[in-house]
Amino acid sequence: MKLQIGIIGLGKFGxxxxxxxISLGDEVLGVDNDLDKVKSAQNILTQVYQADAMNxxxxxxxxxxxxxxxxxxxxxxxxxxxxITMYLKELGVPxxxxxxxxxxxxxxLHKIGADEVVIPEYMAAKQIASRIxxxxxxxxxxFDKTVAVKEFSVKQWVGKTLKELNLTSTFGxxxxxxxxxxDKNYHYIPKADDVxxxxxxxxxxxxxxxxWKITP
Numbered sequence: 001m002k003l004q005i006g007i008i009g010l011g012k013f014g015x016x017x018x019x020x021x022i023s024l025g026d027e028v029l030g031v032d033n034d035l036d037k038v039k040s041a042q043n044i045l046t047q048v049y050q051a052d053a054m055n056x057x058x059x060x061x062x063x064x065x066x067x068x069x070x071x072x073x074x075x076x077x078x079x080x081x082x083x084i085t086m087y088l089k090e091l092g093v094p095x096x097x098x099x100x101x102x103x104x105x106x107x108x109l110h111k112i113g114a115d116e117v118v119i120p121e122y123m124a125a126k127q128i129a130s131r132i133x134x135x136x137x138x139x140x141x142x143f144d145k146t147v148a149v150k151e152f153s154v155k156q157w158v159g160k161t162l163k164e165l166n167l168t169s170t171f172g173x174x175x176x177x178x179x180x181x182x183d184k185n186y187h188y189i190p191k192a193d194d195v196x197x198x199x200x201x202x203x204x205x206x207x208x209x210x211x212w213k214i215t216p
Contacts, residue, residue: 002025002026002027003021003026003068003069004026004027004028004066004067004068005021005028005029005070006028006029006030006064006067006071006093007028007029007030007031007045007070007071007073008031008032008053008064008071008073008084009031009032009053009072009074009075009099010030010031010032010034010037010038010040010048010073011073011075013073013099013120014030014032014071014073014099015030015037015040015041015044017073018030018041018044018045019044022044022046027046027047028045028046028047029045029046029047029048029049029062029064029067030045030047030048030049031048031049031050031051031053031059031062031064032048032050032051033051033053034050035050038050049062053072053074053080053084053087054080054084056087056091059084059087059088059091060091064088064091064093065088065091065092065093068093068094068095069093069094069095069096069097070088070093070095070096070097071097071098071099072084072085072096072097072098072099073098073099074099076101078101078105078108081098081099081100081105082108082109082112085098085109085112085113085114086112089112094115095115095116096113096115096116097114097115097117097118098114098116098117098118099117099118099119099120100117100118100119101119102119103119105117106119136151136152136153137150137151146207146208147205147206147207147208148206148208148211149203149204149205150203150204150211151201151202151203152201152202152203152204152214153216154196154197154198154199154200154201154202154216155198155215155216156215157196157216158196158197158198159195159196159197160195160196161192161193161194161195161196162175162191162192162193162194163193167204167214171206171210171213171214172206172207172210173205173206173207173210173211173214174204174205174206175190175202175203175204176189176203176204176205177189177190177202177203178190178194178200178201178202178203179200179201179202180197180200181197181198181199181200181201182199186201186203190202196216202216
């Protein structure tokens with residue numbers, strides 16, 4: 001389903017975020033007080049406004065409240081992000097996402113009504129460190145910090161099927177994709193009677209502690 005999403009603050013993070021949403025087929029409304037940033041975004045986003053987001057009436061006039069999701073990415077200004085968050089919630093925006101600069105900023109944003117808060121630097125550092133320290137690691141899941149997605153290569157499980165291995169009962173994990181040795185692409189939701197061959201790869205989701213126990 002195509003989403004209509006707003007971005008307040010069209011700096012590097014905000015604009016990249018918008019570009020990615022556009023590539024997914026969504027409609028993106030951008031807002032910034034800087035005319036140069038507005039001009040840079042005009043050929044990228046669906047619609048762009050030059051407006052002062054610290055002005056509640058300006059937000060109301062561009063009907064920001066008609067959007068289901070709005071991301072606030074206003075650089076290092078804690079005061080601006082707090083005020084804009086408050087205005088968006090007062091105007092009735094259902095889901096307000098805010099970029100924070102540190103943990104105390106994150107706590108404060110949650111207290112005034114932000115639905116989701118992201119600290120890009122923390123997220124990037126954690127992902128990179130995990131990929132270095134834990135081979136095969138792909139992604140943490142935002143809704144549960146104890147759950148992750150990990151890729152495995154098959155060596156010991158050659159000739160076994162998912163049904164025989166019974167990974168859900170044994171480890172509490174679920175295999176969500178499989179790739180045959182020599183293939184470029186994964187196929188998703190593999191069947192229980194699919195047989196593993198040497199060099200095959202698979203992706204599983206589950207508790208981090210259980211994923212690290214597996215040596216397939």
